[in-house]
Amino acid sequence: MAPRIHYDDRPLRDQIVADEKNAYDRSVATAEKMLKRKDGPGNDFLGWLDLPKRNNAALISSIQSTAREVRERADILVCIGIGGSYLGARAAIEYMLPSFDDLREKRVIFAGHQVNSDYLADLKQLVDRYEVAVNVISKSGTTTEPGITFRVVRKWLEEKYGKKEAAARIVATTDPENGALRTLAREEKYAAFDIPRDIGGRFSVLTPVGLFPVAFAGINITKLVRGASGAIPLCSKTSIDKNSAARYAVNRNILFRRGKTIEVLATFQPHLHFVGEWWKQLAGESEGKNHTGIFPSVLDYTTDLHSLGQWMQDGVRCVFETFVILQKTRETVTVPYFKNNSDGLNYLKRKPFESINENAYKGTLLAHSDGGVPVSTIALADRSEETLGQLFYFF
């Protein structure tokens, strides 16, 4: 599969000289070798490495057929999970689906990612009004937020549908053998999927954790997984010049050592907001140890240019910025012409919104770079499952 994401770090060349980057060449080669031999620290949790290939046809088709059955019963899937068990699915759904619930075939509503009576009381009204099913995601089944939320939602379902029908509407995603949720799933005969033991929560989007709710929402998970596989060659070369994931990691490392403690992931697409949130937990959970690690923050442009644009351009110089842009939207809306040009915007007539957005991106990149912020860009080909799969694997 051709690359559908492109990491452009040329603007960093003024700041990170080739020598400095090449000094990492050997560490990258060593790291890649350690990853392949699985003999470095944390080697119990390297399942993500060949994950896309491990998602064999049988697993994918079992997820798809369960999703199909649940879709026949329910309009809404209440998806209960927190952290990595929440953000991956949400990122994929917001990236792929229309902007408003009205235009979605099925709705996935997230719960258990916070502790709040008002939110649950509101959710209860939807459970009374619509046909619902539940996907509860927890390795152990004892994490507080999803645990207590599942108790509440399970009770609602048992009251609404009776114990047997409720059980037919509950899908558990949990440890393959042990833990409270696995035991309960056996006892109550819930449909169940495995969370592979060698994969940390923050990498779990391409396991049943992410794939089941995403399939329920109507997204093609075969293509998503194929996209991730397609990114493996991009991200496993031992030469830093050919491995853009390694180059991104090296650039971050160099910039952090120079006192750039904040990384802003700046999206130019509303559909990328939750990909940013997913990235935030990926980065935050992986770093932030021993009083070190980059503080990850997501800004949505151009919206946030009207809030933090001032700061980015002229604030404390402890920040670097990674832009994420989309090269092709699905639709093209253009600026209409009005004879009465009182707003003076006729000079933009018939211009596609995307070319205006692209100019905003280019102007911002230049202005922030001129203001002393090191910048680079990840460009995505389109809003497709394949591209998103590649992006997940790249990060």
Add this chain to the structure above:
Amino acid sequence: MAPRIHYDDRPLRDQIVADEKNAYDRSVATAEKMLKRKDGPGNDFLGWLDLPKRNNAALISSIQSTAREVRERADILVCIGIGGSYLGARAAIEYMLPSFDDLREKRVIFAGHQVNSDYLADLKQLVDRYEVAVNVISKSGTTTEPGITFRVVRKWLEEKYGKKEAAARIVATTDPENGALRTLAREEKYAAFDIPRDIGGRFSVLTPVGLFPVAFAGINITKLVRGASGAIPLCSKTSIDKNSAARYAVNRNILFRRGKTIEVLATFQPHLHFVGEWWKQLAGESEGKNHTGIFPSVLDYTTDLHSLGQWMQDGVRCVFETFVILQKTRETVTVPYFKNNSDGLNYLKRKPFESINENAYKGTLLAHSDGGVPVSTIALADRSEETLGQLFYFF
């Protein structure tokens, strides 16, 4: 009106000694005097100071009656604005209304805060399907994002309803006399409200900019404005001990001088997320000049404890944290008892979710404080218009 917000900075006492704080006492008194005499720098834009009092009964009732008329025509208000013309209304709506559109009497959909064809193409489908009205907010009428978006949406309305009926469904909020949008509103006979000239965009939530969409959504704007008035005494005392807004400002100042470049506003309530976003633009637009200024970031707990909890507890010590908690939710959901206690959570049986959330807050405060993060807390009495009005004025 009794205070409905309480700023608790006692945990900072270990780190900011009384002497240090009191050194600011004179600056606070001077600043308060300058504000009262309106003779400091930026004195053209001090309209926010007595804004709640300037919102006289006639203005409020004119906003209310226009909102009532528009509600009779439309189910959805497309609210076009960016930055301060967007975030204030959104913050109030998400704070006050139920969590899901299904449960809201009327919907306000925001547009013009970004440049994106796919979002607009989705919005077009809603415009075709529902009865809609538009509120376009722009001081000049020539800002690119809202300007081009208003052109598109206006065209849709004119095609759907004809020019005359479309005009009856458009409300403009703009400069009292000049500018493209004021001219257009006159020509097309749009209903129109004034943006006071002495109030910057980031303070405009309590002007018609925020009040009209909020009134359309069904929120009581009389109470909101009364809340803001109620906060004036809290925030205008010249003694630092009696003025919690000044104390918050002084604490931020001291912490920033000590190298704390990031302020995290940590909410423990999903309904506070957009209040956080509003605060972010208030802070970001006000600071971030001459390579100085705090980087404002919003985290939603407990969600983000599963992403940035690790970093907050043990990352780079360049951060301080302001918690925002809610003392009373509207509803009380409790943890149900299950005879089969396989998840081991029966020890929480019949506990309200809020007492579990409160424990999470207390534990987090302690852990982050122990980890070297300076912490303080803003406590809100409830999810009411009065409390929200006080909070807006406090910030």
